[in-house]
Amino acid sequence: MAEKTILGEYLRGIVKDNPVLALVLGLCPALAVTTSVENAIGMSGAALFVLLGSNIMVSALRKQIPPIIRIPMFIIIICTFVTIIDMVMEAYTPPLYKALGIFIPLIVVNCIIIGRAEAYAIKNNVKYSIVDAFGIGTGFLVVLVAIGAIRELLGTGAIVLFGFKLISIPIYSDTPATFMILPAGAFMTIGVLMALVNYNRIRKLKKGA
Amino acid sequence: MEDVSLFAIAINGIFVKNFLLVQFLGLCSFLGVSKETKSAAGMSAAVMFVMIMASIAAFLIYTFLLKPFGLTFLTTISFIIIIASLVQLVEFIIRKFSPPLYRSLGIFLPLITTNCAILGVVILNVRLEYGFIESVFYGFTAGVGYTMVMLIMSSIREKCSVLRIPEAVQGIPHAFFITTLLSMAFVNFFGVIPT
Numbered sequence: 001m002a003e004k005t006i007l008g009e010y011l012r013g014i015v016k017d018n019p020v021l022a023l024v025l026g027l028c029p030a031l032a033v034t035t036s037v038e039n040a041i042g043m044s045g046a047a048l049f050v051l052l053g054s055n056i057m058v059s060a061l062r063k064q065i066p067p068i069i070r071i072p073m074f075i076i077i078i079c080t081f082v083t084i085i086d087m088v089m090e091a092y093t094p095p096l097y098k099a100l101g102i103f104i105p106l107i108v109v110n111c112i113i114i115g116r117a118e119a120y121a122i123k124n125n126v127k128y129s130i131v132d133a134f135g136i137g138t139g140f141l142v143v144l145v146a147i148g149a150i151r152e153l154l155g156t157g158a159i160v161l162f163g164f165k166l167i168s169i170p171i172y173s174d175t176p177a178t179f180m181i182l183p184a185g186a187f188m189t190i191g192v193l194m195a196l197v198n199y200n201r202i203r204k205l206k207k208g209a
Numbered sequence: 210m211e212d213v214s215l216f217a218i219a220i221n222g223i224f225v226k227n228f229l230l231v232q233f234l235g236l237c238s239f240l241g242v243s244k245e246t247k248s249a250a251g252m253s254a255a256v257m258f259v260m261i262m263a264s265i266a267a268f269l270i271y272t273f274l275l276k277p278f279g280l281t282f283l284t285t286i287s288f289i290i291i292i293a294s295l296v297q298l299v300e301f302i303i304r305k306f307s308p309p310l311y312r313s314l315g316i317f318l319p320l321i322t323t324n325c326a327i328l329g330v331v332i333l334n335v336r337l338e339y340g341f342i343e344s345v346f347y348g349f350t351a352g353v354g355y356t357m358v359m360l361i362m363s364s365i366r367e368k369c370s371v372l373r374i375p376e377a378v379q380g381i382p383h384a385f386f387i388t389t390l391l392s393m394a395f396v397n398f399f400g401v402i403p404t
Contacts, residue, residue, distance in 0.1 A: 024237075024240070024381060025237070027233075027236040027237055027240070028233045028234055028235070028236050028237070028325050029233075031233045031236065032232065032233035032234075072293065075289055075290075075293070076286065079285055079286040079289060080286070082285055083282060083283075083285055083286060086285065087282065102329060102332045102333060102336065105284070105285045105328070105332055106234075106325050106328060106329060106332070108285055108289055108328065109289070109322075109323045109324070109325045109328050110325075111237055111323060114323065179393075182392075182393075182396050183230060183231050183233065183392045183395075183396060184389050184390075184392035184393040184396055186233070187385050187386075187388045187389040187392050188385070188386070188389040190385055191382045191383075191384075191385030191386045191388075191389060192382075194381055194382040194385065195377050195378045195382040196377075198376075198377040198378070198379075198382060199377035202376055202377055
């Protein structure tokens with residue numbers, strides 16, 4: 001890679017290395033909790049916190065961690081932060097905690113976080129690792145909110161965010177397509193999103209060639 | 210939770226709350242491995258085996274170690290360590306006693322440590338307050354559900370490999386569309402077990 005800039009590293013996480021759509025990591029939470037925008041924001045907030053914590057710790061300790069046991073070390077570092085966010089959310093945001101269910105402890109096995117530790121934080125200094133965490137975290141947030149918004153809008157006919165009704169479709173919301181809130185809707189939404197991303201990429205490639 | 214019949218747990222684990230299609234657990238490996246029936250079967254067998262073993266080990270550690278000493282905040286970290294060491298152990302045992310099985314399952318075993326389905330089973334066992342028999346049985350039925358969907362999916366994908374699919378939809382988007390249809394079928398099981 002050529003010159004690294006903070007903005008470049010940040011944007012890379014959102015567009016080129018987008019964790020869900022480009023790298024196809026962390027699918028389970030991306031589909032399971034996106035029945036509403038609110039849950040999507042809560043989930044990506046928790047993931048961002050863990051990612052930030054683990055990236056900082058891993059890159060700060062990168063000279064001390066022996067290469068052979070790096071994976072167990074990553075898991076323990078990640079686990080520590082997951083336990084912290086798990087207890088904090090249980091104490092301060094019980095409804096959100098209940099909605100996200102077992103997906104908070106499951107952040108431990110989220111491939112995004114361990115993937116960033118392995119691919120980035122172990123090789124780069126703390127400053128860039130923080131930027132990388134924010135970039136990837138934002139990328140995750142963008143996709144989750146997009147899926148959440150599509151599913152909530154089509155599935156309930158309105159988007160409700162922290163008690164406020166943001167958008168609602170007048171006639172449609174009387175008989176919304178509940179299908180979108182069900183698991184099948186999640187698979188379809190992400191399938192369509194990925195196909196669109198692929199379509200865009202292929203079109204760009206063809207233009208360049 | 211009291212009075213959960215084993216039959217209800219079985220129907221729940223296999224159909225109503227199918228791990229892959231309804232609870233979205235273990236999707237990463239699902240999409241990666243379901244291209245061929247052979248590797249799908251291998252992965253499913255490994256997952257089922259580790260699920261049962263992990264349910265047993267996690268139950269024992271949780272009831273006799275974490276709970277009596279008030280260490281429940283260590284649940285996640287101890288479960289992940291249990292699973293990781295169990296996977297290692299299983300790998301050693303299989304390699305020693307059955308080299309042919311090791312050759313077919315071997316490559317899937319390391320993948321299992323970070324499979325959310327396994328950690329999902331043990332955490333759900335704790336959250337639903339299942340007893341020993343229920344935990345192990347839930348682990349088993351969740352594994353059966355996983356295997357079933359894995360086999361259906363891989364055979365559909367194998368058949369689809371001869372189709373002409375638009376370039377943009379090839380690969381993972383296409384797998385998601387198949388999953389959508391499968392998931393729609395499973396959604397019909399909602400409400401079979403009154404909660």
